[in-house]
Amino acid sequence: MEIAEIYERADIRSLPIDPLSAARSLGIKAVSYKIISECYQITFEELYRKSLWGFSFLEGEFPVIALNESACCERRRRFTAAHELGHCVLGHLHGGNLESAEREANRFAADFLAPLCVLERCGVSSAAEIGRLCGISESAAEIRLRELRSGIFRRDERISEQFARFIARYF
Numbered sequence: 001m002e003i004a005e006i007y008e009r010a011d012i013r014s015l016p017i018d019p020l021s022a023a024r025s026l027g028i029k030a031v032s033y034k035i036i037s038e039c040y041q042i043t044f045e046e047l048y049r050k051s052l053w054g055f056s057f058l059e060g061e062f063p064v065i066a067l068n069e070s071a072c073c074e075r076r077r078r079f080t081a082a083h084e085l086g087h088c089v090l091g092h093l094h095g096g097n098l099e100s101a102e103r104e105a106n107r108f109a110a111d112f113l114a115p116l117c118v119l120e121r122c123g124v125s126s127a128a129e130i131g132r133l134c135g136i137s138e139s140a141a142e143i144r145l146r147e148l149r150s151g152i153f154r155r156d157e158r159i160s161e162q163f164a165r166f167i168a169r170y171f
Helices: 003-010 019-025 033-040 044-050 074-089 098-113 116-122 127-134 138-150 157-162 164-170
Strands: 029-032 054-059 062-067
Touching (some): 003 019, 003 157, 019 098, 029 033, 033 044, 054 074, 062 074, 074 098, 098 138, 116 138, 116 164
Parallel strands (some): 029 062
Antiparallel strands (some): 054 062
16 A cells, blocks of 8 residues: 555645554554553563564454554654554565565655655755654654655655645645
8 A cells, every 4th residue: 555545545634644543544453562461461571572662463354553652752652653554554464574574664654754745845954844844753854854855756746735735834
């Protein structure tokens, strides 16, 4: 599933993007480590060994995102939620190369939370502005700024149209 389709299905039209709202609109359940611990009788230590921030899995045929609600800061939790959403929509929960899946999910999260075609049309000029606008970390915003300045990215008209009112208000 392409990011533009997720934006459309979740009616996402502005930044910052709420990845958990998008997940819910796709029928993907998101639960806290506390709920996972209680439902599956798994200790927090076992969950932390699996992942400090979050992970995704299939419950029967249905994808679930598990998030550590007390980990780090809000920006990190948002990126983790988007990363796990990526695993769900990219089909990684059915197996495959773990290293490749992690790279793809990181790319998905960056593209999902900070769409370059929208940032370009908003005329952003600094990593700090991208971080504020997209609710991402300073280091993630710096990477997005470098990618934006390179000019080598897909200019998706569907996404630009979806965000047209936001872009117009931003100017």
